Amino acid sequence: MVETSPTPLEKSSWLEFSTLSGIPGLVAGVDEVGRGALFGPVVAAAVILPDHALPILIAAKIKDSKKLSSSRRTQLAQQICELAVDWKIGFASTAEIDKINILQATLLAMKRAVLKLKVQPAICLIDGNQSIKDLLVPQQTIVKGDERSLAIASASIVAKVWRDDLVMRLALKYPMYNLESNKGYGSQRHLLALQQYGPSPLHRQSFRPCQIKLPNAE
Numbered sequence: 001m002v003e004t005s006p007t008p009l010e011k012s013s014w015l016e017f018s019t020l021s022g023i024p025g026l027v028a029g030v031d032e033v034g035r036g037a038l039f040g041p042v043v044a045a046a047v048i049l050p051d052h053a054l055p056i057l058i059a060a061k062i063k064d065s066k067k068l069s070s071s072r073r074t075q076l077a078q079q080i081c082e083l084a085v086d087w088k089i090g091f092a093s094t095a096e097i098d099k100i101n102i103l104q105a106t107l108l109a110m111k112r113a114v115l116k117l118k119v120q121p122a123i124c125l126i127d128g129n130q131s132i133k134d135l136l137v138p139q140q141t142i143v144k145g146d147e148r149s150l151a152i153a154s155a156s157i158v159a160k161v162w163r164d165d166l167v168m169r170l171a172l173k174y175p176m177y178n179l180e181s182n183k184g185y186g187s188q189r190h191l192l193a194l195q196q197y198g199p200s201p202l203h204r205q206s207f208r209p210c211q212i213k214l215p216n217a218e
Contacts, residue, residue, distance in 0.1 A: 015125075015142070015149045016054055025122025026085060028137075029151025030110050032127070033065070033159045035102055038194075038210055039177065039184035039203050040167050041091040042102065044109035045159035048121055049151050053083035062153050064146040065160040077161040080154045087155075088116035089162050098206040107132050113155075127152045174200045 016027070032044040049057070057080070065073055081087055090112025092105035100108070111132045114124055123138045127145035145152035164183055171179035176197050178189045186209055194203070194212055203210040 013148075014054070014058070016151065026119060027151050028114065028117065028121035028124045029145070029149055029153070029155040030114060030124050030126050030132075031146055031152050031156040031159055032106050032109055033156065033163050034184065035106050036186075037184035037204075038186050038190065038207050039094075039174075039179060039200070040163070040170060041093050042097060042106050042109050043089060043091040043159050043163040043166070044106070044113040045087060045089055045155040045162065046110070046113035046117055046124070047080060047087045047151055047155040047158055048085040048117065048119055049080075049083060049154060050085050053080075054150055056083060057150055057154065062150065062157070064153055065156040066146075068157070070164070073157055073161050077158050080158055084154070086117050086119040087158055088113050089159065090114070090116060091163075094202050094204055097204050101206070102204075103130065106130075111135055125149050125152050127156065170202065174202070 026048050028046050028048045030044060030046045032042055034040060034042045060076060060079060062076060068076065090109045092109040096108065097105040107130060110126065114135060114137060121137060123140060124135065125145060126132060126139050126141045129141050129143050131139055131141055142148055142152065146156040167179050167183050177193045177200070178187065181187065182190045191209055194209055198212050198214045199205065199210040205211065
């Protein structure tokens with residue numbers, strides 16, 4: 001009698017074990033975090049996983065970074081970076097977001113992450129429905145990619161942990177905005193602080209909640 005294992009069924013929900021299994025060469029997953037934040041850069045990660053890492057990450061119950069606790073994300077990010085063939089971070093600054101808009105800044109951050117890779121992937125899997133302009137590496141956009149591709153889910157976790165660490169350090173400089181709790185997103189306390197203190201130099205002036213003129217400002 002042939003033993004059946006539940007693992008192939010679980011594996012098959014990830015694109016790496018179905019649609020992408022025939023692609024020769026290395027696959028890079030690319031995802032961003034911080035797109036909807038009011039403060040700080042938008043950050044992207046590009047992650048290339050070796051084949052042997054895939055079952056390890058499935059066993060570690062990897063999923064989209066938004067569905068993980070902060071401590072679990074940190075543990076997984078460390079594991080992903082140790083397993084990865086290569087991984088890199090790219091970001092676009094607050095000034096760049098305000099200058100070229102958040103969508104273009106997001107794509108720029110993704111492009112920078114891919115261009116930093118020392119290992120050339122055969123294809124980049126991009127989370128979302130927007131392609132990266134002038135990227136010389138073949139690419140494929142995947143809507144809800146962080147739920148469908150192990151490489152993209154890994155990139156989302158690495159980017160999220162990197163950005164959260166950065167915002168935690170910046171929170172020491174701007175304590176009034178409660179950044180250590182909201183990570184730069186528009187929580188009620190953050191919005192109230194903007195009303196009271198106005199935006200910091202690292203707030204996104206092109207975002208409406210940051211367009212506050214205080215009565216005593218020139």
